[in-house]
Amino acid sequence: MKIENITIVGGTHGNEDTGVYLINQLGRGNLQKKWSDLNIDLLLGNPKAYQQSVRFIDRDLNRSFASSELNDLSLSGYEANRAKAICQKLGAKDAPERDLIIDIHTTTSNMGITLILADNKDYNFQLAAYIQKYIPDCYIYYIPADDYSGSSEHSFLISMAPFGLAIEVGPIANGILRHDVNKKVEKVINAALEFISKKNSGVNPVLSQSVTVFKHKKVVSFPTDNTDETHSIIHEDLQDNDYKRLKKGDLIFHTIDGISFPYNDDDEDDLYPVFINEAAYYYQNIAFSLAIKISVNTKTGLQNI
Amino acid sequence: MKIENITIVGGTHGNEDTGVYLINQLGRGNLQKKWSDLNIDLLLGNPKAYQQSVRFIDRDLNRSFASSELNDLSLSGYEANRAKAICQKLGAKDAPERDLIIDIHTTTSNMGITLILADNKDYNFQLAAYIQKYIPDCYIYYIPADDYSGSSEHSFLISMAPFGLAIEVGPIANGILRHDVNKKVEKVINAALEFISKKNSGVNPVLSQSVTVFKHKKVVSFPTDNTDETHSIIHEDLQDNDYKRLKKGDLIFHTIDGISFPYNDDDEDDLYPVFINEAAYYYQNIAFSLAIKISVNTKTGLQNI
Numbered sequence: 001m002k003i004e005n006i007t008i009v010g011g012t013h014g015n016e017d018t019g020v021y022l023i024n025q026l027g028r029g030n031l032q033k034k035w036s037d038l039n040i041d042l043l044l045g046n047p048k049a050y051q052q053s054v055r056f057i058d059r060d061l062n063r064s065f066a067s068s069e070l071n072d073l074s075l076s077g078y079e080a081n082r083a084k085a086i087c088q089k090l091g092a093k094d095a096p097e098r099d100l101i102i103d104i105h106t107t108t109s110n111m112g113i114t115l116i117l118a119d120n121k122d123y124n125f126q127l128a129a130y131i132q133k134y135i136p137d138c139y140i141y142y143i144p145a146d147d148y149s150g151s152s153e154h155s156f157l158i159s160m161a162p163f164g165l166a167i168e169v170g171p172i173a174n175g176i177l178r179h180d181v182n183k184k185v186e187k188v189i190n191a192a193l194e195f196i197s198k199k200n201s202g203v204n205p206v207l208s209q210s211v212t213v214f215k216h217k218k219v220v221s222f223p224t225d226n227t228d229e230t231h232s233i234i235h236e237d238l239q240d241n242d243y244k245r246l247k248k249g250d251l252i253f254h255t256i257d258g259i260s261f262p263y264n265d266d267d268e269d270d271l272y273p274v275f276i277n278e279a280a281y282y283y284q285n286i287a288f289s290l291a292i293k294i295s296v297n298t299k300t301g302l303q304n305i
Numbered sequence: 306m307k308i309e310n311i312t313i314v315g316g317t318h319g320n321e322d323t324g325v326y327l328i329n330q331l332g333r334g335n336l337q338k339k340w341s342d343l344n345i346d347l348l349l350g351n352p353k354a355y356q357q358s359v360r361f362i363d364r365d366l367n368r369s370f371a372s373s374e375l376n377d378l379s380l381s382g383y384e385a386n387r388a389k390a391i392c393q394k395l396g397a398k399d400a401p402e403r404d405l406i407i408d409i410h411t412t413t414s415n416m417g418i419t420l421i422l423a424d425n426k427d428y429n430f431q432l433a434a435y436i437q438k439y440i441p442d443c444y445i446y447y448i449p450a451d452d453y454s455g456s457s458e459h460s461f462l463i464s465m466a467p468f469g470l471a472i473e474v475g476p477i478a479n480g481i482l483r484h485d486v487n488k489k490v491e492k493v494i495n496a497a498l499e500f501i502s503k504k505n506s507g508v509n510p511v512l513s514q515s516v517t518v519f520k521h522k523k524v525v526s527f528p529t530d531n532t533d534e535t536h537s538i539i540h541e542d543l544q545d546n547d548y549k550r551l552k553k554g555d556l557i558f559h560t561i562d563g564i565s566f567p568y569n570d571d572d573e574d575d576l577y578p579v580f581i582n583e584a585a586y587y588y589q590n591i592a593f594s595l596a597i598k599i600s601v602n603t604k605t606g607l608q609n610i
Binding site for chain 1: 326329330333413476477478479480481482483484485487488538539540541544559561562582584587
């Protein structure tokens, strides 16, 4: 198997400037010369939202790639159309023309560099494991479609190719560019392309035997009585503690009247919070997500856990 | 002199949620009971921009309080009207009905807690000095109108009362709330009200003999050949180094093609950068501001420097 047709996307969310800057930067560099065995395509995901410095115009583009919606010509709104235009470029969901997509995102959460995988293909885990060799403090976050949306299929942009990952980097405010953040993401992209190129040439890069993977478990909402005037916020004990184990009784919310609330669920598993206090999720009342920590064998894959 | 009529403002910029949350919080608390000698009024500066989670609708509300514009009934746009509505509440600029305004802001810059003073009245410096007793790592940033805008008059909201300050806190992303940030700003407001109340009752609070003040000097723009595709960014050596001395030759910009640029001005004074990489200033092509560091005697005031 050769992975030759690659699309790197920035600005799938219009206020996450880092990705847009990086695809512009890559476009000005010697990308094609450096990776002559790869056919690399650069894509600005949501140009209209980027122009207005907002996440999206009508709906989240990165939740707009479900087959049913891509096939529904009656849907209106900018992103519903934009998703179809992107399909035209990348190939239909059931007949993809790109082998691998890298989609660059940023977050207001303290998630460092997080490599998001949307399925359990061995190649994706190996790709992530290779990147982790160069950026040892990066995290791998695996989001199975059924655990996330109850559907067998993802509606993420990266679901438009058989392989790929989303890069999530934070904390960084929306609408700004940071030199240090740019450099980190550049390093991830470089490592990814290096891995792909090596594999294509028949070299099997040395990988650690297993990698730690955070597997999405559930979403935690703010208290339901939240209103604009009374809403709870993330408790300072939880803020910035992405990937640090959350235990029953740990404080997670603080109300406007000064009352702190603990995490009260009984869980079978040890859970690790991610996307804590992500700005983009406020409108959906989402406070953070929880993941379980698993180990994935880079040779035998996820099925052997 | 008694300072009795106080207005605390949040959401002058609609995507700086902290201030809005705090005025809601103060409104639910026992503010009036606790400070029974003060008549405290709470104001949501830009409700429409807050609703849309944007800084402003048509123009920056915090640059809309110049007398000429307040008196110009031909001006259209949401903020031009909103400024007039606020005047109706706070009194005309030349006949203010409030004694003091505290305006809560946030920034994506690493400015910690910064107390912004818009004039050199002794009372304001003493107020800031008192707050600094409780929050020793807070900064005092003094912006004279003429140095800032070339006008003898400010167009800031706080210019609508004889006394007051703007609280600037960062770094925090636009559109989010942080428990730790809320607590810090709450502490500043509490110290401010305590100072005012003490002074009103004839007590002269003990203050350190002098305070360090950063006095606005000039604004530094991104290189003028910046376009959406090629723009330079803040160099990582400068990023987050607000209030740390900038010397000629220090790297300040980094271009999309990987070239770093130093600060090249010859200055008479030692200069200290502030508002480094503030998201809101991108559209004006402003990279950061520079201030000189002065010492202000809290008894004899600014004139004796």
